[in-house]
Each structure stands twice: as structure tokens, then as C-alpha cells.
Amino acid sequence: MTRPTEGNVPAVPAHPVARDFEGLGALVTGGASGIGAAVAALLLARGARVAVLDRSTAGAPAGTLALAADVTDDEAVRRAVDAAAAEFGALHTVVSNAGTGAVGTVLDNADDEWRRVLDVNVMGMVRTARHAVPHLRRAAAGAPGCVSITQTCSIAATAGLPERALYSASKGAVLSLTLAMAADHVREGIRVNCVNPGTADTPWVGRLLDQAPDPEAERAALNARQPTGRLVTADEVAAAVVHLASPAASAVTGTALAVDGGMQGLRLRPAT
Template sequence: MTDFTGLVAIITGAASGIGAATAAELLSRGATVAILDRDVSGATPDALAIACDIADPAAVKVTVARVAEELGGIDIVINNAGIGASGTVVDNDDAEWARVLDVNITGMARVVREALPHLARSHSAAIVNMSSAVAYVGVRNRALYSASKAAVVGLTLGMAADHVRDGIRVNAVAPGTAETPWIGRLLQESDDPDAAAEALRQRQPIGRLVSPVEVARALAYLASPLSGSTTGEILRVDGGMSSLRL
């Protein structure tokens, strides 16, 4: 497919995991890609990779301006960057709540705010945010993370309404538990990694974790100009986790 030919996409958190798979997907379909990540050492050499912490407003401002200047504009923003959090409300103090929400929700707003003037000049403008199945279903020991990802749903719908008349589509993907570096670290920190991995697989009706490529293709679907009538949509790629009970 060549549906992204001539389009410039910013993908945050794209040096590994789902973000890296998304960068590869868009590149294979003709996009010019800019990767924004705190550590870009693992980023594909086929993209413009820039070290940027989305929790730093000044860095975001400079970096987005650089992408637009070097690549000739911005057509697509995929807000993939995020951090995890474990525990109940008792386990995370105010500082941790502020840190996670700053990255997982305010960070998205920062990137979009700087990109909006460029998106407004595009004929194929699209924003896709990363939510999670835990925005829809309660999971133990994920209170803070779930709250941040539920906020992404609200942000997505609000931005979709704000910018639809400007020709900017805004959607989100809500994956189930995926094979990401963060999940790998959680498993290794558990008392019985094999048992913990099996529990995660069984939590999803399809009986396995979601692959990064599957999420990347969903993100690409929503970002593609072929989906020009799709906005305000939250696409669940969760193996039935949030909707099926077997």
C-alpha cells in the first residue's frame, strides 16, 4: 500500500515496542516519519529520530518545529508515548500521579498543541492517541494507569469535536495487554514470571497477548487518508478483553 506517500508523520515513543512497529508500518506505506523518544538509540535509521521528552514543554516546542522545518510540514501525529503504573490508589503517592498523568495525558496535549498549526495546513490531517482496554474494564492494581488511559478517551473525543471543522480527524486505539518492553519488565519482576505470563494470556479471550504489529496496523488504519470519514472513534484491539466474557 502507498496510502501514506507524501505525508509526514510524528510518532512519539517510537524507538521500541508498538511505536517502532508503527513507524515500520507507516514507512512501508510511503510515509516520511519522525520518531520522538527519550532514547532514540534503537530507532530505525529510515526515520528522523530526535531525542525528546514529552514531559518537557520547551523540548516539545523546539522538536515539533524542527520536524516541520526539516520534513516540510506535519500531516499526522500518533501519540504513542506513555509510561506504566502499578498498584492501588494507596500505592501511588501524589508525585507519582502527577508524573504519570503528565506523560500519559498532558504530554499528548503538548505535542498536539505544537503540531496544530501544521496539521491545519494539511489535506490529510490526522491525530491518533494511545488509550488502553483498561479504560473500559477494571483490572486489579492498575488504578493510576487506568485513570490516565480513560482520560485519553475523553481527550480524544474532545479534540475530535474541536477540530473536525478544521479538517483534522482525531481517533484513538485501545489495545489489550500487548507484548511490549514494559510488560516484559513487569513479568520479570514477578515472583513467577511464567505463571504471570499465562495469567495475562488467559485474561484475553483470544488466549494470547496482542502483538505490536496488530496495534500498529490499527493505528495506521485510523491515520490513513483512506479513513477520511472516521473521527471520534476509539478502536479496541484487545482480543475481546473489554467486551467478551467466556
């Protein structure tokens, strides 16, 4: 049996969903839309109890614990993280996904915009980890190999993309932060990894396309930039995130997993 094809995304065989997160508590920031919502839904399907932290929780998957908070507000993040840990009895998995975008060269964004994007994309992850790590330490003592932080980075951290200076700088910081956190917490039983999606078909990208003079031409250009010839789906990124967070990846830490349709590593000759 196969799942139906959506657009030009190939259908894949349907298999029974593993329940490898049974009994584990998870928190997903930015979990009410796009990649975060796909991650939260997959964690639920695999047995986790899931809390979603987002500014608006209207799109949080059914069955999650919805916690309204902004990652730029340290006290709100602390309350939300503590609430998730209290509700579940322990916190084993954190997916730090909340983020925002920016377009332009280094000439185009004012200082206030730099502060705003870095506050969300970098400091938002710092605040989440700051309040989650004490809970994760306690969980690691009783669940070795099951405790992790997985952060949403980007291909922009490792490849030079036009008109993404601010966004790339923020995601470069996320990549370095991931490696430093992995070194700091490996002996505490906390694994820290990140995923580097290519251009993903998310609401933010949809809004970006809508602002283009020719949205169809812009979508075609983004499709062509990835060797697979299409945008990455939120479900594909979620599958990578959940793999890194799962007990099956208990030997994986300090790793950046590209989910980019081959954009980072492949150099294809022009199509003829």
C-alpha cells in the same frame, strides 16, 4: 505466500504494502521501542516520511528522523515538532504514543507518582497536540482527509483492571481527551482517534513480568485474560493505528478502536 508464525500468533497472508502515505509527513512519539517503533516502521513502509520523538532514539527504525525529546518538557516537544514539520515541509499525521505504566491500587502510589504518570500519559499528549495542531491545520488545507492525530489509549480506560488505578485513571483521561479534541478540530479537517490495546507484548510488559514472583505464571494469567488466549503484538496495534491515520479512514473521527483480543466485548464461558 505467508509470513512465518511467531509463537502462537497465526501466520497471515503477505500482500503488497499499500503506499497510501506517499508524500505525507508523520511524527510518532515514543517511537523508538514497542508499539511506537512498530507504528513508525509501518508508516515508513507505506510511504510516509517519519519522525520519531523519544527520550532515547537508539531504537528508532532506520530511515526515520530521530528527535530526542521528553514529552514532559514543553519546549523540547515544540522544538521537535517544528523540526519534523520543517524537515518534511508539512506535518499530516501525529501518533501520540509516548506513555508510562503504573501498578497498584489507589492506596499504593504516592502523589509524586500520580503527578509523574499523568504528566507523561496525559500532559505529554496535550503538549504534542498543542504544538502539532498549527502545522496540521496548514496541511489540512491542501490534503483533505489525510490529516490526523491518533493516540494510544488502553483497555484500562473502559474496563476495570486490578491494581491499575493510576494507569487506568490516566488512560481514561486520554479517552476523554480524544473525544474532546475530535469535536474541537473536525471542522479544521483534523481527525482525532485512539486505539485501546489490551495487554501487549512490549518491553514495558516484559519488565513487569520480570518483576513478578513467577514470571511464567504471570504471563499465563495475562494470556488467559484475553479471549484469544495470547497477548496482543505491537505489529497488531500498529496496523490499527495506521488504519485510523490513513486516508482510507477519512470518515473516522472521535473513535476508540479496541485491539484487545476480544477482552472488552466478549464474555466467554469457562473452557472445559
